[in-house]
Amino acid sequence: MKGSVSTDLGIITINPEVIAKYAGTVAVECFGIVGMAAVNMKDGLVRLLKKDSLTHGIQVAVSDDNHIELDFHVIVSYGVNIPSVAENLISNVQYKVEEFTGMTVDKINIFVEGVRVID
Numbered sequence: 001m002k003g004s005v006s007t008d009l010g011i012i013t014i015n016p017e018v019i020a021k022y023a024g025t026v027a028v029e030c031f032g033i034v035g036m037a038a039v040n041m042k043d044g045l046v047r048l049l050k051k052d053s054l055t056h057g058i059q060v061a062v063s064d065d066n067h068i069e070l071d072f073h074v075i076v077s078y079g080v081n082i083p084s085v086a087e088n089l090i091s092n093v094q095y096k097v098e099e100f101t102g103m104t105v106d107k108i109n110i111f112v113e114g115v116r117v118i119d
Helices: 016-028 051-057 082-101
Strands: 003-006 011-014 033-040 045-048 058-062 067-077 104-116
Touching: 011 016, 016 033, 016 051, 016 058, 016 067, 016 082, 033 051, 033 104, 051 058, 051 067, 067 082, 082 104
Parallel strands: 067 104
Antiparallel strands: 003 011, 033 045, 033 067, 058 067
């Protein structure tokens, strides 16, 4: 479902793909996040997504009352404190997505799919 914001000049409709791309860009800027992960359900394999395909690691659900729910499938850096990284990711994404869209982010789920050593 697409999100809609009503203004004095009309209705603004935001595609969930736009929200996913913006949220993915914000997420990879967070400390400890290597990138988004694509999980192959058939094989159970996880691969790191390139910067141009960040949206494949993010699912966006927009409710009828314009509340957003985000699911992130991420790969984190080796040696980081995962709860701290997750808390940082949640606060940054929630603030920036709410500011960007004008809609409320109700829930952010983070699925850590792998760990990578950064050189």
